[in-house]
Amino acid sequence: MSALTTKETTSSTVSWLRSPQVKAMWLTLIAMLAILVITFPFVWILLSSLRSVENFLSLDLRDALPRSLDFTSYRLALQRSDLFLWMGNSLFVAVLTTCLSLLVSAPAAFALTRLRFRGKDAASIILVLSYAVPSIMLAIPLLVLLVKMRLNNSFIGLILVHATFTIPFTSWILQDFYRSIPTDLEEAGYIDGASLVRVLWHIILPLSIPGLLAAGAYSFILSWNEFLFALILLNSYDSFTAPVGVHAYFTARGADESMWAQLMAASVIVSLPSVLLFAYFQRYLIAGFLKGAVKG
Amino acid sequence: MAKIELQNISKTYPREAKPAVQDLTLHIPDGQFVVLLGPSGCGKSTTLRMIAGLEEPDSGEIKIGELRVNGVPPQRRDTAFVFQNYALYPHMTVAQNIGFPLKMRGLSAQAIRQRAEETGRVLGLEALLDRYPGQLSGGERQRVALGRAIVRDPAVFLFDEPLSNLDAQLRGDMRVELVHLQRRLRATFVFVTHDQVEAMTLADVIAVMSTGVLQQLGTPEQIYQQPVNLFVAGFIGSPRMNFIEGNLIAQDGMTFLKSDLLELPVRKCLPDLAANPQARIILGFRPEDAQLTPTGEVELKLELIEALGSQKFIYGRTSQGQQLVVGVDPKSHLAVGDVVNLTIPPDGMHFFDAETGTRLSRHQA
Amino acid sequence: MRVSERRSLFGQWWSSLTLDIYMQIAGIVLVFPAIFLLLALLIAPFTFIIWSSLIKKGETGLGLANYSWLLGRTFLPSLKNSLIIGVGSVALEILAAVPLALLLNQRLYGRGIFRALVTLPWAVPTISVAASFLWLSNTNYGLFNQIGLASGILSLPLAFLGDPKLAMPAVIVAHAWKGLPLVFIIIFAALQSLPSEHLEAAKVDGAWGLSQLRYIILPHLKTAIGLAAVLSGIYNFALFDLTFLLTGGGPSGTTMTLPMLEYNQMFRSLDTGRAAAVGLTIFLVGVLALALLFWLNTQDRKKRGLR
Ligand SMILES: Nc1ncnc2c1ncn2[C@@H]1O[C@H](COP(=O)(O)OP(=O)(O)O)[C@@H](O)[C@H]1O
Ligand SMILES: [Mg+2]
Numbered sequence: 001m002s003a004l005t006t007k008e009t010t011s012s013t014v015s016w017l018r019s020p021q022v023k024a025m026w027l028t029l030i031a032m033l034a035i036l037v038i039t040f041p042f043v044w045i046l047l048s049s050l051r052s053v054e055n056f057l058s059l060d061l062r063d064a065l066p067r068s069l070d071f072t073s074y075r076l077a078l079q080r081s082d083l084f085l086w087m088g089n090s091l092f093v094a095v096l097t098t099c100l101s102l103l104v105s106a107p108a109a110f111a112l113t114r115l116r117f118r119g120k121d122a123a124s125i126i127l128v129l130s131y132a133v134p135s136i137m138l139a140i141p142l143l144v145l146l147v148k149m150r151l152n153n154s155f156i157g158l159i160l161v162h163a164t165f166t167i168p169f170t171s172w173i174l175q176d177f178y179r180s181i182p183t184d185l186e187e188a189g190y191i192d193g194a195s196l197v198r199v200l201w202h203i204i205l206p207l208s209i210p211g212l213l214a215a216g217a218y219s220f221i222l223s224w225n226e227f228l229f230a231l232i233l234l235n236s237y238d239s240f241t242a243p244v245g246v247h248a249y250f251t252a253r254g255a256d257e258s259m260w261a262q263l264m265a266a267s268v269i270v271s272l273p274s275v276l277l278f279a280y281f282q283r284y285l286i287a288g289f290l291k292g293a294v295k296g
Numbered sequence: 297m298a299k300i301e302l303q304n305i306s307k308t309y310p311r312e313a314k315p316a317v318q319d320l321t322l323h324i325p326d327g328q329f330v331v332l333l334g335p336s337g338c339g340k341s342t343t344l345r346m347i348a349g350l351e352e353p354d355s356g357e358i359k360i361g362e363l364r365v366n367g368v369p370p371q372r373r374d375t376a377f378v379f380q381n382y383a384l385y386p387h388m389t390v391a392q393n394i395g396f397p398l399k400m401r402g403l404s405a406q407a408i409r410q411r412a413e414e415t416g417r418v419l420g421l422e423a424l425l426d427r428y429p430g431q432l433s434g435g436e437r438q439r440v441a442l443g444r445a446i447v448r449d450p451a452v453f454l455f456d457e458p459l460s461n462l463d464a465q466l467r468g469d470m471r472v473e474l475v476h477l478q479r480r481l482r483a484t485f486v487f488v489t490h491d492q493v494e495a496m497t498l499a500d501v502i503a504v505m506s507t508g509v510l511q512q513l514g515t516p517e518q519i520y521q522q523p524v525n526l527f528v529a530g531f532i533g534s535p536r537m538n539f540i541e542g543n544l545i546a547q548d549g550m551t552f553l554k555s556d557l558l559e560l561p562v563r564k565c566l567p568d569l570a571a572n573p574q575a576r577i578i579l580g581f582r583p584e585d586a587q588l589t590p591t592g593e594v595e596l597k598l599e600l601i602e603a604l605g606s607q608k609f610i611y612g613r614t615s616q617g618q619q620l621v622v623g624v625d626p627k628s629h630l631a632v633g634d635v636v637n638l639t640i641p642p643d644g645m646h647f648f649d650a651e652t653g654t655r656l657s658r659h660q661a
Numbered sequence: 662m663r664v665s666e667r668r669s670l671f672g673q674w675w676s677s678l679t680l681d682i683y684m685q686i687a688g689i690v691l692v693f694p695a696i697f698l699l700l701a702l703l704i705a706p707f708t709f710i711i712w713s714s715l716i717k718k719g720e721t722g723l724g725l726a727n728y729s730w731l732l733g734r735t736f737l738p739s740l741k742n743s744l745i746i747g748v749g750s751v752a753l754e755i756l757a758a759v760p761l762a763l764l765l766n767q768r769l770y771g772r773g774i775f776r777a778l779v780t781l782p783w784a785v786p787t788i789s790v791a792a793s794f795l796w797l798s799n800t801n802y803g804l805f806n807q808i809g810l811a812s813g814i815l816s817l818p819l820a821f822l823g824d825p826k827l828a829m830p831a832v833i834v835a836h837a838w839k840g841l842p843l844v845f846i847i848i849f850a851a852l853q854s855l856p857s858e859h860l861e862a863a864k865v866d867g868a869w870g871l872s873q874l875r876y877i878i879l880p881h882l883k884t885a886i887g888l889a890a891v892l893s894g895i896y897n898f899a900l901f902d903l904t905f906l907l908t909g910g911g912p913s914g915t916t917m918t919l920p921m922l923e924y925n926q927m928f929r930s931l932d933t934g935r936a937a938a939v940g941l942t943i944f945l946v947g948v949l950a951l952a953l954l955f956w957l958n959t960q961d962r963k964k965r966g967l968r
Contacts, residue, residue, distance in 0.1 A: 020768065027769040034761060035778045041793040041838060042785055044804065048796060057802050061811050064804060104698060107691035116310075116681070117688025123696050130699045133707075134899035134947060136920040137940035140927050141706035141713070164702045167695055184383035187350050190370040191377045192444065193400035196687050202396075206387045225786035227902040243788035247906065250792075260796060267789035278784030282777045352681060369683060 042271070049073050049264035056261040073265035083266060085238065086245030089155070090224055093241055097159045097223040098216045101166040106212060109174035110204060114186065131168035135228050138164065143232050153235050161229045166219040173218060173284065177211030178204075214284035217277045224274055242270045297483055298361035298374075298451040300324040300347060305356035307342055316342040318508040320356070324501075329478050329485045333495040334505035335531070340488040343505070344454050347486065349373045360451055371400075376445035378458045382437045384429040384444075390416065391425040394443040401448070415447045435466045446481065453478075455487040459494065471497050492532055496520075504528050522646075526653035529580050529646055535602075535609055535621045537580045541650050544577065553579050558618040561593055562645065576650035583609055584623035585644030592637035596620055601630060610636070714937035727938040736939065738914065739922040743943075745829065746918060747898030750836035751890050754844040757837070758889070759882070762849040763874075776849070783842035791906035794835045798822055822908050825915045832907055832916050836897045843896075844889040851885030852878070884958060891954040895947040919943050 036043070048056075052070040055063045077083060111117070112124055142161055143152065151157035181204070189199040230241040240248060246266050253259050302322040308315040317339040324330045332340040345351040347358060349370035358365050365373050376397075384393050394415050395408040403411075416425050419439045429437055438458060445453055455474075459467045475498060478485045489495055495502050496516045504511040504519060504527075512524045523529035529537050542555030544562070553560045560579070584607075596612035608626040613619050622638055624630065647656040717726040730736070765775050782790070797804050798821035809815035821831045855878065901920035904910065910917035910925070919939055927936035 024767075024769045027764065027767050028771065031764055031769055031775050034764065035775055038757075038761075038838075038841065039778055039781060041790065041797065042781065044797060045789060045793045059802065059807065061807050064807065104694040108695035111688045111691035115684045115688040115691070117685045119689060119692070123692045126696055126699060130703050132895075132947065132951070133703060134895075134920075134940075134943050136899055136901045136923055137710065137944045138703070138706050139901075140923070140933065140936050140940060141709040142702070144713075144933070145705060145709060160698075160702060163698060167699060171695065182381065182383065184379045184381055185385060187370070188377065188379060188383040188385070188444075189396075190350070191348060191375060192397040193371050193448075194396075195371060196683070198400065203385055221784050225784075225788075227787050227906075231902075243786050246788050246792075260799070260802070263792050264796065267792040271785050271789045274784045274786060275781065278781065279777065282780055282784075283773075 042275075045264045045267050045271075049261070049268045051261065053261050073261040074269065077262040077265040077269065080262065081249040081266065082237070082240075082245060083242065083269060086240050086242040087269070089239060089245075090242040093155050093158055093162065093230075094220045094223040096155070097162040097166055098219040100159060101163050101170045101219045102212055102216055104163075105167050105171040105215070106174055106208070107200075109171045110178055110200065112171070113175050113178040114183070127168045127171050130164060131172075133164075135165070139228055139232050142229070146233060152233055153239060155239070158230060158233050158241075159223075161233065162223045162226060166222050169222060170215040170219050173215040174208070174211055177208060177215070177284075181207055211284075214281045217281040221274045221277055246270055297326055299326040299359075300452055300484060300486065301357075301359040302343070302347070303357040303359075305343070305346060305353045305358065307339075307346060307351060307353045315508050317346070317353070320505075320508075320510050322503055322510060322513065324484060324486065326484055327482045329475070329487065329498060329500045331495040331499035331502045332486065332488045332505060333492060333499075333502050333531075334490065334511075336490050338505045339508040340490075340505055341456050342508075344377075344456055344486060344488050347373075347452070348375045348377050348454050350377075374451040375454050376448065376450040376452075377454045378441045378445050378456065380457045380460060382429075382441040382458075382461075384437055384440055386429050389426050389428055390421060390432070390440050390443075393429065393440055394447050397444060397448040411447055412443075415443045418446070419443050434462055435470070438462060438466075438470060442477075446477070450483075452484040452486065453481075455485065457489055458487075460489070460491070467494075474498060492534070504531065506531070522655070524655050526578065526580075526648050529648070529655075533582055535583050537582050537646070538586075538620050540579045540618060541576060542579070543574070553577075555618070556616070558594070558614055558616060560640075562642075577656065578648040578650050578653075580646040580648060581640045581644045582623075583621040586620075586622045586638045586640050588622070588624055588628075588636050589639050590637055592639035594620070594638050594640075596622065596636050596638055598630060598632050598634045598636065601632060612636070710937045710940055713933050714941055716934050718932045718934050727934040730935055731938055731942065735922065736942075739917050739919050739939075740942070742829070742916060743898050743918040743920070743946075746833055746836055746900075746904070746916075747894045749830075749833040750840055750897045751844070751894040753833065753837035754841050754893055755848075755886060755890060757841060758845040758848050759886070761845055762852050763878070765849065766852050779845050780842040782839055785839075787839070787902045787906065790835065790839055791903060794831070794838075794907060795822065798831060823912050825912050828908050828912055828916050832904055835903055835907060836900065839903060840893045840897055844893050847889040847892070848882060848885050851882050855881045884961070887954055887957060891950050895950050898950075899943050899947060 047066060050066040050069050053072045112120060146152045146157040185203055186199050189203045194202060227243045230244045234240055234244060250259055250263050302320055305317055305320040306315055307317045320343060332343060334340055342351060346353050349368060360373060385396065388396065391409065391412040395412040398408045398411060413425065416422050419442060421439055421443060424432060424436060459470050462470060471494060487498055499516055501513060502516055502519050503513045506527050512519060512528045519528060519532055523532060540553065540555050540558055542553045545552050545554050551562050553562050594614060596614060598610050598612045600611040602609040606626060608624050609621055610624055610630060611621050648654065649656055714727050715723040717724055761779060765772055800806060800818050800820040805821065806815065806818040810818060819827060821827045899920060901924060904916055904918050904921055908916045910921040919942065923936045923939040926932045926939060
C-alpha cells in the first residue's frame with residue numbers, strides 16, 4: 001500500500017496511463033485477444049457453417065467470412081445425413097447415462113461425505129482409480145465381454161460403459177456439493193425424528209437439486225461427446241450416436257470436398273447441446289476446483 | 297420432562313490424540329436449567345451431542361429419565377436441539393420448519409398446521425409463518441429454531457450456544473425469554489455457552505468444564521464465591537482474579553504470604569495446611585473484593601484505568617513488580633501514576649495449592 | 662408429546678440399531694450400487710486384458726510372446742510418438758495456461774466470461790474439434806494456407822496433416838487445444854489460493870513484476886503445474902479419438918500412437934493378444950507418471966520440511 005503510493009509519487013509524471021481503470025482496460029483488451037485465439041477453432045467452424053455454399057470453397061480471403069447468415073449448410077446436413085436419428089440416439093444414451101450415474105453416485109457421494117462406516121476409504125479409492133483407467137485400455141476387453149453378453153450394438157452396453165467415467169465424475173462434483181450443505185441440517189433432521197431415508201428425502205434431496213443439475217449436465221456432456229466406445233460398440237448405421245454418425249457419413253464421402261460446408265454445420269449442431277449446457281453450468285465446475293477440491 | 301444422568305462418560309474422536317470429554321459424571325435433575333460453561337474446545341458441544349445421540353461415548357452411561365440411552369439413535373431420544381446456526385431447513389417455510397418434527401411423527405397436515413400456528417403465536421411469529429428462513433432476521437430465525445424445539449414437547453431441551461450469533465441487545469432479550477420459557481415449561485434445559493455472563497444469568501446450576509473434564513458443579517453463587525480450583529477461579533469473573541504465588545511464613549507474631557514480588561500479611565483466614573506447611577500456595581482475590589484504604593498493606597502504582605460506566609478497574613504494579621487489578625468506586629478520581637494503598641478483606645481471599653491448583657479450605661482461627 | 666406420537670418413533674425395525682451400526686449399514690448400502698457397477702465394469706475387463714495379453718494369436722497356451730513383440734519395430738516408434746504427443750501438448754498447455762491464468766487473475770472487465778470461454782474447449786466434442794482442425798489446415802481451401810499464401814509466407818500450400826514433417830506438430834497443437842481447459846483451471850485455482858497479502862508483502866519488500874513472478878508466484882504454482890502436467894499428459898498420451906480423426910496414424914505412421922496401434926492390432930490385424938499388451942503398456946505408463954508425481958511431491962515437501 002505505502003510502497004504503491006511512494007512509487008507513484010517518485011515518478012513525478014503521474015501519468016493517467018497508470019491509473020487502475022486504464023490498466024484494467026488494457027488487460028481486458030489483451031485478454032480478449034487471447035480468448036479470440038483460444039476459441040478460434042470453434043468460432044471458425046461456426047463462421048464457416050454460416051457461409052453460403054456457393055463460395056464455400058472460394059480461395060479468396062474475402063470470402064472467408066460469411067456475408068450474410070446462410071443456413072443452407074445446416075439444411076443440407078440435416079436432410080442428407082441421418083443427423084436427427086443419430087442425435088436422438090445420442091440423446092437417449094446421454095440421458096440414460098446421466099440418470100444412471102446420478103442415481104448411483106448421489107447416494108454414494110452422500111455416504112462418502114457424511115457417514116462414518118468401514119470401507120469408506122476403499123470406496124473413495126475405487127472411485128478415483130476408475131477415473132484414471134484409460135478408455136482405450138478398457139475398450140477392447142469391454143467389447144469382447146459385451147459381445148459375449150450380447151450387449152454389443154445395444155445402447156444398454158454403451159450406457160453401462162459410459163457410466164464407468166461419468167459415475168466418478170458426478171460423484172466428485174456431488175461430494176463437493178454435499179460438503180457445502182451444513183451437517184447441522186441433517187442432525188436437526190435426526191433430532192426431529194426423521195430416519196436417514198427421510199432425511200435424505202425431505203432435507204438432502206431438495207437442497208441438492210442445483211448440485212444434481214450441475215453434475216447431470218457434466219455427465220450428459222461427457223456421454224454426448226464420447227467417441228471411442230460409441231465407435232467400437234455400435235456397428236449399425238441406425239444405432240450410431242451423433243459423433244460416430246457424423247464421422248461415418250463424412251468419411252464415406254471423404255474425397256468429395258463439397259462436403260466441407262455440411263461438415264461444419266453438422267459439427268456445430270453436434271456441439272451445441274454440450275456447449276450450451278456447459279455455458280450454463282461452467283461456474284459449478286470452476287467453483288469446485290476453486291474450493292480446493294483438487295489438491296495434489 | 298426427564299432428568300439426565302451422565303456416568304463416567306469419555307469420548308475421544310477418531311484420529312485425535314486427546315479425549316474431547318474425559319470421565320464426566322453429571323446428574324441433572326428434572327426441570328433444571330443447567331449451563332455447561334467453559335472455554336471453546338473444552339468438550340461442551342461434545343457432551344451435549346452425546347446426550348442428543350449425535351455422538352456415541354466411548355465408555356460410560358447416559359440416562360434420560362429412567363432409560364439408558366447408550367446406542368439409542370437420536371430419533372428416539374426425545375430431545376430437542378437448538379444449534380448455534382439454527383439449522384433451519386432453508387427450503388421449508390417457518391410453519392413447515394416448526395411442523396417438521398410433527399410430520400415425522402405422522403400427524404395429519406391439519407394438526408401440524410394448527411400446532412405450528414399455536415407455537416408461532418407463543419413466540420410472536422404469527423406474521424412470519426409462510427416466509428422462508430432466508431427472509432428472516434437473526435433473531436427471528438432463533439425463534440423459529442426455538443419453535444421447532446418446543447412444538448413437540450420433548451423430554452429435554454439441548455442448546456448449543458444458540459445466542460452467540462445475535463447482537464448484544466437481542467441476546468439480552470432472548471436470555472430473559474429463555475428463562476421464562478423454561479419456568480413455564482418446567483422442562484430440563486441443558487445450555488452450552490462459553491459466555492460466563494450468559495451462564496450466570498440463565499443457570500440454576502452451572503457445570504464448568506475445561507479440557508474435557510468437569511471442574512465444578514454448582515449454583516452461580518457457589519461457582520463465583522467458592523471456586524474449587526485455579527481454573528474456575530480464573531475463568532469466572534472479569535477482570536480475572538488476581539493470583540499471587542508464595543509461601544506462608546510466620547514473623548513477629550504475624551503470618552505473611554511471601555512471594556518474590558510481594559509480601560502480604562494474612563490474618564485469620566489461613567488455609568488448612570495441616571498436611572504440608574511448607575507447600576507453595578496461591579492466594580487469589582477478585583478485583584472487586586479489594587478495598588482502597590489509606591492504611592492498606594499493599595501499595596499499588598497505577599498503570600491503566602478502565603472505566604466501564606457502572607464499574608471502574610485500575611491496573612497497577614507493586615514496587616516489587618507484582619501486577620494487580622482492583623475494582624474501585626466508579627466515581628473515584630484516580631489517574632495513571634497515582635499510588636494507592638489497598639487491603640484485601642479476609643473474606644475475599646481464596647487459597648489454592650500451587651501444585652494441584654485445588655482450593656484449600658480455611659481453618660477457623 | 663402425546664403417547665401415541667412417541668410410540669410411532671419406536672415402532673420401526675431400525676429402532677433397535679445403534680447409531681454406529683446404522684451408519685455402517687447405511688454407508689455400505691448407499692455406496693454399493695456405484696462401487697459394484699464400477700468394479701463390475703472395470704475388474705472384469707482388467708482381468709480379461711491381462712489374460713488375453715498372455716495368449717498368442719492362434720495359440721492356446723499362456724506365454725510372453727505378445728510382450729516380446731513389444732520390443733520389435735512396430736511398438737517402439739508408437740511409444741515414442743505417444744510420448745512426444747503427451748509431453749509436447751502439455752508443454753504447450755502450460756506455456757499458454759500460466760500466462761492466461763495470471764492475466765485472468767488481474768482486475769479486468771468481464772473476467773467471468775473470459776474464464777468460461779477459456780474452459781469452453783472442454784465441452785466441444787472431439788468430432789467437432791477434429792473437423793475444425795481438418796478444415797483450418799486443409800491443403801486447398803484451409804484458412805492457414807489461404808493466409809500463408811496471401812501474405813506471401815508460403816509459396817506453395819502445405820498439407821499440414823498430410824506432411825510427415827508437419828503432421829506431428831499439428832496433432833500436438835490439437836491435443837493442446839483440447840487439454841488447455843483442465844490445465845488452466847487447475848493452475849488458476851492454485852493462483853487464486855495465493856493469499857494476496859503475500860503479494861502485498863512482496864511489493865513492500867520491493868519485489869515487482871518479474872521478480873514477484875519468479876520468487877513468489879511460480880514457486881506457489883509449482884505443485885499445481887506438476888499435477889496439471891501429469892494429469893493432462895497421461896490423458897493426451899492415452900487419447901485415441903483425436904489422432905484417429907485427424908490423421909488415423911498417418912502419414913506413413915508418423916503419428917501412429919499407442920492407442921492407434923492398439924486399435925489397429927484389434928480391428929485391422931484382429932490380434933487381441935497384442936492389442937491387450939499395448940493397452941496394458943498405456944496403463945502402466947500412466948501409473949508410472951502418477952507415481953513420479955507423487956514421489957516428486959513428497960520429495961518437495963520433505964525438502965521444505967527440513968528447511
Ligand atoms: N468431529 C470432530 N472430530 C474430531 N475432533 C473434534 C470433533 N469435534 C470436536 N472435536 C475436538 O474435540 C474437542 C472438544 O470439542 P467441542 O466439544 O466442540 O468443544 P466446545 O463445544 O467446548 O468448544 C476439541 O478439541 C475439538 O477440536
Ligand atoms: Mg461448541
